[in-house]
Amino acid sequence: MVRAMISMRGVEKYYVPDEPALAEVNVEIEAGEFVFLVGHSGSGKSTFIRLLQRELLPTRGQIIIAGQDIVRLKNWKVPYLRRNIGCVFQDFKLLPNKTSYENVAFALEVIGRSKHVIRTQVPEVLRLVGLEDKMESYPDELSGGEQQRVSIARAFVNRPPILLADEPTGNLDPATSLGIMSLFNRINKTGTTVLVATHDREMVDSMRKRVIALESGHIIRDQHRGVYGYGD
Amino acid sequence: MAINVGYFLRESVLNFRRNWVMSLGAVITIYLSLLLVGVSMVLGVIVSEIVQSVEDKVSIQIFLKDGAATEDVEALQGWLLADEMVDTVNYVSKEDALERFKEEMAGSPEIVENIRENPLPASLDVTLTDPRQVEEMVGKIKANETFLKICDRPDEPEESLKYGQQIVDRLFAFTRIIRLIGVVFVAMLAVVSLIFINNTIRLAIYSRRKEIGIMRLVGASNWFIRAPFLLEGVMQSLLGAALAILTIVAVQAAVLPRLQEAVLFLPVDIAAGMMIQLALVLVVAGVVIGLLGAGFALRRYLKV
Numbered sequence: 153m154v155r156a157m158i159s160m161r162g163v164e165k166y167y168v169p170d171e172p173a174l175a176e177v178n179v180e181i182e183a184g185e186f187v188f189l190v191g192h193s194g195s196g197k198s199t200f201i202r203l204l205q206r207e208l209l210p211t212r213g214q215i216i217i218a219g220q221d222i223v224r225l226k227n228w229k230v231p232y233l234r235r236n237i238g239c240v241f242q243d244f245k246l247l248p249n250k251t252s253y254e255n256v257a258f259a260l261e262v263i264g265r266s267k268h269v270i271r272t273q274v275p276e277v278l279r280l281v282g283l284e285d286k287m288e289s290y291p292d293e294l295s296g297g298e299q300q301r302v303s304i305a306r307a308f309v310n311r312p313p314i315l316l317a318d319e320p321t322g323n324l325d326p327a328t329s330l331g332i333m334s335l336f337n338r339i340n341k342t343g344t345t346v347l348v349a350t351h352d353r354e355m356v357d358s359m360r361k362r363v364i365a366l367e368s369g370h371i372i373r374d375q376h377r378g379v380y381g382y383g384d
Numbered sequence: 385m386a387i388n389v390g391y392f393l394r395e396s397v398l399n400f401r402r403n404w405v406m407s408l409g410a411v412i413t414i415y416l417s418l419l420l421v422g423v424s425m426v427l428g429v430i431v432s433e434i435v436q437s438v439e440d441k442v443s444i445q446i447f448l449k450d451g452a453a454t455e456d457v458e459a460l461q462g463w464l465l466a467d468e469m470v471d472t473v474n475y476v477s478k479e480d481a482l483e484r485f486k487e488e489m490a491g492s493p494e495i496v497e498n499i500r501e502n503p504l505p506a507s508l509d510v511t512l513t514d515p516r517q518v519e520e521m522v523g524k525i526k527a528n529e530t531f532l533k534i535c536d537r538p539d540e541p542e543e544s545l546k547y548g549q550q551i552v553d554r555l556f557a558f559t560r561i562i563r564l565i566g567v568v569f570v571a572m573l574a575v576v577s578l579i580f581i582n583n584t585i586r587l588a589i590y591s592r593r594k595e596i597g598i599m600r601l602v603g604a605s606n607w608f609i610r611a612p613f614l615l616e617g618v619m620q621s622l623l624g625a626a627l628a629i630l631t632i633v634a635v636q637a638a639v640l641p642r643l644q645e646a647v648l649f650l651p652v653d654i655a656a657g658m659m660i661q662l663a664l665v666l667v668v669a670g671v672v673i674g675l676l677g678a679g680f681a682l683r684r685y686l687k688v
């Protein structure tokens with residue numbers, strides 16, 4: 153039996169008593185999988201992602217990433233967990249006073265990578281996301297799609313085994329979103345496990361990947377080569 | 385590591401410039417509190433030198449009756465010397481005492497001329513290793529049988545002793561009050577500096593919250609995130625300490641020689657070694673204040 157890359161067992165998260173944001177979550181995600189996490193707003197997608205980042209601790213249950221129990225992980229070890237998990241968000245989270253190059257370099261700089269590593273890896277990853285011509289541009293000189301590519305480059309520059317994305321196309325038009333999704337697909341092809349939370353129905357339906365559907369914090373469907381859902 | 389140091393320094397200087405009003409406030413309060421620490425240390429040294437020079441003069445005089453037997457005097461002298469509180473014992477004969485009196489009274493020859501018979505008693509002058517023990521030693525002497533036998537006024541042995549307990553007491557009380565006031569002021573200023581540093585670091589954290597969020601996201605270690613803020617606190621304090629040291633050195637160079645001229649009889653000198661020690665104390669105190677202030681702010685405002 154292959155060990156799962158991500159394994160959640162009996163996970164529950166309560167922000168307030170009696171109102172579970174997540175409940176009875178049992179999920180196994182193998183290394184190299186591409187998974188969509190779908191559901192209405194408020195169904196618990198962000199909570200799911202933040203639990204994996206260890207931004208949040210579950211109220212109950214076990215979360216194991218690459219064999220490591222992250223619930224019991226010591227606080228000082230959390231940064232080292234996060235170096236292995238790239239994260240992308242709806243609002244890009246770029247630093248406005250830094251160029252594309254500097255934004256990506258910053259992620260390496262602050263985990264103590266050498267200048268040499270930074271000089272070789274940053275242009276390489278920016279080329280991968282298709283921004284070799286925009287390395288010296290500031291975020292406000294880039295379109296939304298381009299900004300999201302910078303943020304993906306930053307998440308992936310350290311070649312993490314896991315990439316998490318929370319509504320990465322939430323602020324983008326359909327054509328641009330398609331480009332972003334195919335970028336995730338390319339990244340997934342390199343062997344990276346990708347988990348994308350979204351409520352972009354067309355996107356999910358067109359990709360035919362594994363789909364985990366959440367409703368009111370419960371998993372209502374977990375389907376390989378799935379679609380967004382029926383009805384609504 | 386080389387890139388890290390550069391990074392931290394760059395960040396700290398940037399923060400300082402961004403919140404320069406608060407930073408300046410922090411530097412000034414630290415400067416004032418460290419200056420006060422330094423001045424109290426210098427004053428402390430001068431006062432204790434003065435106390436020392438007065439203490440050197442504090443002795444117990446035991447007046448002996450005329451015609452006391454030499455062996456009794458010697459016995460008392462031996463007994464005193466055997467006591468560990470006693471430093472020296474000096475026998476002053478009637479003639480020596482008169483001689484001394486005449487010298488002191490040289491300004492009033494009419495008094496000296498009128499002395500026919502020698503009215504002064506012989507005495508034993510006792511100095512102690514620790515002048516604060518005068519009272520205790522006096523008690524012991526009063527209980528000594530030889531003393532009672534040969535003292536100048538056996539009916540009232542108390543009157544045969546002269547000592548400077550009161551001077552010593554008053555000096556010690558004075559220095560204690562000075563020290564207490566110094567400690568209270570320094571503590572108050574230290575608290576104010578801590579509040580200032582705490583505030584500058586809070587602002588620095590606030591103005592860099594985006595960067596901090598991203599650092600956390602990409603897995604910068606907790607100490608990497610905290611270091612620039614701690615460094616900033618320490619830099620502010622070191623700046624304050626440097627200013628305080630410069631001020632003290634300058635004031636010392638300008639004022640001390642004049643002070644010495646004004647009060648010739650007292651020692652108001654500060655050794656170079658003392659100044660180095662003082663500078664060290666201020667630098668260390670500064671670093672501690674800086675780390676504490678920044679540490680408080682990090683605990684309260686920076687979740688890592």
Ligand SMILES: Nc1ncnc2c1ncn2[C@@H]1O[C@H](COP(=O)(O)OP(=O)(O)O)[C@@H](O)[C@H]1O
Nearest residue numbers: 167168173191192193194195196197198199200
């Ligand atoms: N910090 C929080 N405090 C209290 N309730 C929260 C918090 N974050 C999310 N919730 C609640 O948890 C539920 C799931 O939210 P979330 O995970 O953000 O859903 P989604 O990302 O699918 O929109 C919602 O009902 C939301 O109101």
Ligand SMILES: [Mg+2]
Nearest residue numbers: 197198199318
């Ligand atoms: Mg959400």
